[in-house]
Every structure is written in C-alpha cells, then in structure tokens.
Amino acid sequence: MTSEIAADLQSLMAFQLVRLGKTEITVGGLVAAILIVAVSLLAARLAASAIRRIRGRVDTDAAPSIYIFEKLSTYGLVICGLFAAFSTLGLDLSSFTLFAGALGVGLGFGMQGIVKEFISGLVLLFDKLIRIGDYIELQTGERGVVAEIGPRATRIRNNDDLDVLIPNSRLIEQPVTNWTHQNGARRMHIPFRVAYGVDKEAVREAVLRAAHAVPFTMKDTSVRKTQVWLIGFGESGLSFELVVWPALEAVKRPNATHAAYTWAIEDALRGGGFEIPLAQRELRVRSVFGEEGEDALQTLGLAGHAGGMRPDLARASTNDAAEDLARGAQQDAAEAAVRPRGRGP
Numbered sequence: 001m002t003s004e005i006a007a008d009l010q011s012l013m014a015f016q017l018v019r020l021g022k023t024e025i026t027v028g029g030l031v032a033a034i035l036i037v038a039v040s041l042l043a044a045r046l047a048a049s050a051i052r053r054i055r056g057r058v059d060t061d062a063a064p065s066i067y068i069f070e071k072l073s074t075y076g077l078v079i080c081g082l083f084a085a086f087s088t089l090g091l092d093l094s095s096f097t098l099f100a101g102a103l104g105v106g107l108g109f110g111m112q113g114i115v116k117e118f119i120s121g122l123v124l125l126f127d128k129l130i131r132i133g134d135y136i137e138l139q140t141g142e143r144g145v146v147a148e149i150g151p152r153a154t155r156i157r158n159n160d161d162l163d164v165l166i167p168n169s170r171l172i173e174q175p176v177t178n179w180t181h182q183n184g185a186r187r188m189h190i191p192f193r194v195a196y197g198v199d200k201e202a203v204r205e206a207v208l209r210a211a212h213a214v215p216f217t218m219k220d221t222s223v224r225k226t227q228v229w230l231i232g233f234g235e236s237g238l239s240f241e242l243v244v245w246p247a248l249e250a251v252k253r254p255n256a257t258h259a260a261y262t263w264a265i266e267d268a269l270r271g272g273g274f275e276i277p278l279a280q281r282e283l284r285v286r287s288v289f290g291e292e293g294e295d296a297l298q299t300l301g302l303a304g305h306a307g308g309m310r311p312d313l314a315r316a317s318t319n320d321a322a323e324d325l326a327r328g329a330q331q332d333a334a335e336a337a338v339r340p341r342g343r344g345p
Contacts, residue, residue, distance in 0.1 A: 025089055033085035040081020044074045071125055071149070117152045120168035124149050130171060130178060135252040137177040142166060145252060159253050159328075179251050185224060186251045190242040190261040193234060195275035200238070203274055204228040207242055210268035214260055216250035216325055237277030249329045256328070259321030 051070040124130055130146060136156065137143035144158035153165040179186055194203055211217055211226050220226060224245045232239040242261060250257045269276055 029089045032088045036085045036088055037081050040077050040084070043081075044077040047077060048074045075151075114152065117168045120172045121149055121151050121154070123172060124154065124168055129181070130154075130176065134181060135179040136171075137179065138166065138170065139175055143177075143179075143254075159255060179254070180248060185218060185245050185248070187224070187243060187245050188251075188254070188257065188261070190244065190258060190265065191231075192240050192242065192262070192265050192269070193237040193277055194240060194269065195237045195277040198238070198274050200230065202272065203240065203269070206268040206272045206274070207240070207265055210264040211242055211244050211261060214246075214264050214322060216247045216257065216260075216322075216329075218245045218247055234277075237275075249332055250325055253325060253328055256321045256324045260319060260325055263319045263321055 048070055051066060051073065054066060130136060130149075132146055132149070134146045135144065136146060142156065142158075142164050144156035144162075144164060146154060147157045147163070148155040149168070153167050154171055156164050156166060158164060192207075207228050208226060217226060218224065226245065227243045229241045229243055230238060231241050242265060244261060246257050250260075266276070
C-alpha cells in the first residue's frame with residue numbers, strides 16, 4: 001500500500017505540465033520552485049528583522065550604513081531565490097537571451113515607472129544625503145521624519161503621526177530641504193509687529209527675555225545668537241523678526257516651535273505695554289464748529305478723554321505649543337531609552 005502511494009506520488013511529481021523548447025516543466029519541479037521562493041522570502045524577512053534589531057542598538061552614525069546592508073540583503077536573498085527556482089524548474093537562463101531582450105523592451109515601456117522608482121531608491125540609500133531619521137520638507141509642503149526608504153516610495157511620518165508616501169524619484173529630481181542633515185543646528189525666523197513710536201531697544205530686550213525663557217532655545221555663543229531684527233516698515237507698525245536657534249528636537253516640530261515662540265512674544269509685548277498694531281485707518285478732524293483741540297473736545301463734551309488706554313497687565317498663561325514640544329521631547333527620550341544609541345524609523 002505504501003509503495004503504491006509512493007509510486008502514485010512519484011508519477012504525479014513527474015507529470016509534465018508544459019514544455020518550453022527542450023525543457024519540461026513538471027509538477028515536482030513547480031512545487032520545488034514555489035517552496036524555494038517561499039523559503040527565500042521568509043529568509044529575507046527574518047534577516048531584515050534581525051538586522052533591524054542590530055541597527056537599533058548600534059551607534060547613530062553607523063545606523064544608515066546598516067540600513068543599506070539590510071535592504072541589499074533582503075533584495076539579494078529574494079533574487080537568489082528566484083534564480084534557484086528557475087534552475088529547479090530546469091530552465092536555462094542563458095537560453096532566454098531573446099526573451100530577456102523582449103522583457104527589457106517591456107520594462108522600458110510598461111514598467112518604466114516601477115524601475116525608475118526602484119533605481120531612485122537605491123540612489124537614496126547610497127547617496128546618504130537623506131537618511132533614516134532626517135526631518136525633510138518638500139516644495140509641495142509635505143514634511144516629516146524619514147521612516148523608511150522602500151523600493152517604490154519613501155515613507156515619512158509627520159508631526160501628526162500620519163505616514164506620507166513620497167515616490168523616490170521626487171526626492172531625486174526635486175529640491176528637498178533636509179532640516180536635520182548631519183544633526184546640525186538650524187535657525188528660525190519668527191515675525192511680529194509693534195506700533196510706531198515704541199522704544200525699539202525695550203522691545204528687543206523684552207522679546208529676547210521671552211525667547212530665552214522658552215526651554216528649547218539654545219544658549220548664545222559667539223557664532224549663534226538669539227537676535228531681534230527690524231526688517232521693515234509696515235502700513236500700521238514696525239516689522240520685526242526674532243531670529244532664534246532652537247534645539248534639534250524642536251527643529252523636527254517646526255509648527256509647534258513657531259507657535260511656542262509666537263505665544264512667548266505676545267506675552268512679552270503685552271506685559272511690556274507695547275501696542276500690537278491692527279490694520280486701520282485714522283480720520284483726523286482739524287476743527288469742529290470752528291473750534292480746535294481742547295476747545296473742540298469741550299464742545300463735543302469729550303474733555304478729559306484724549307488720553308490713551310492703559311495697557312493690560314501681564315498675567316500667567318498656558319503655552320500649549322511649548323507643552324507639545326515638551327511632550328515630543330519626552331517621547332524622544334523614552335524611545336532613546338529603549339534604543340540607547342540608535343535612531344530607528
């Protein structure tokens with residue numbers, strides 16, 4: 001009975017499915033080829049997982065190189081598995097020259113986009129101008145931390161924890177701003193306005209104190225200083241800019257950083273009694289019923305109302321943007337505690 005089952009199984013495996021030239025494709029060969037491909041895919045996944053764990057424990061500078069090795073190992077195992085599967089089927093790849101030429105023409109037309117993105121992905125891996133963990137911004141507005149460089153697209157995660165898929169070719173062909181390239185410091189410009197006639201030096205001192213009170217402002221050095229610039233004259237007031245150097249964890253969250261400094265500037269201006277101008281038009285009446293100045297005010301019954309309003313006193317306020325930055329920094333610290341020296345996706 002057992003011998004009959006074995007004979008039937010052997011005859012089934014030897015059953016010819018199709019004939020390509022001098023090559024016979026049998027059931028056994030097809031099953032073996034499928035098993036080889038499945039094993040190669042499993043091996044590629046296990047290898048990628050193991051290398052990813054190693055990358056999470058090594059020094060930050062070596063992580064991008066290990067990521068490249070991870071991708072090449074994955075691709076290599078899959079390609080070797082495909083070649084072994086073809087060999088198991090009995091196909092002589094050297095005899096497929098004409099087929100390969102036709103396939104090349106097909107790739108040039110039907111699969112041009114896929115091949116283009118795959119090659120662009122390899123360029124990104126070896127170029128190292130955009131690496132895992134970098135915070136990038138495209139001209140079209142997408143920005144976030146590079147989480148993965150895949151064969152077709154690069155996945156970036158923005159500050160709202162949304163994954164955005166960017167075709168690899170866009171990162172090659174279009175300008176990209178890398179905010180954290182080589183972990184360098186970056187300067188930010190925060191605009192604000194003050195009414196005409198204020199003491200510029202007093203405004204500068206108040207805004208500088210507010211900027212240094214934000215916990216993510218880097219300490220002044222001879223090269224990098226927090227400054228206040230007067231950049232123009234608007235229709236209703238003077239245009240200033242706070243020029244500040246935030247820490248790297250704040251650079252990765254530009255919206256929250258901008259909001260935090262804007263909030264601190266408004267607190268400083270309100271606390272110092274500086275008027276923040278609004279778009280407005282002034283109508284000046286030189287005379288009323290032939291009277292001018294105080295006489296005109298007395299005629300209208302408005303004597304004593306010529307003085308300006310007293311600015312509100314400063315009071316404590318909650319800076320939501322600064323708290324969001326603090327939460328983000330705590331999250332980064334928690335992730336760093338799990339991977340002390342790594343920078344994973």
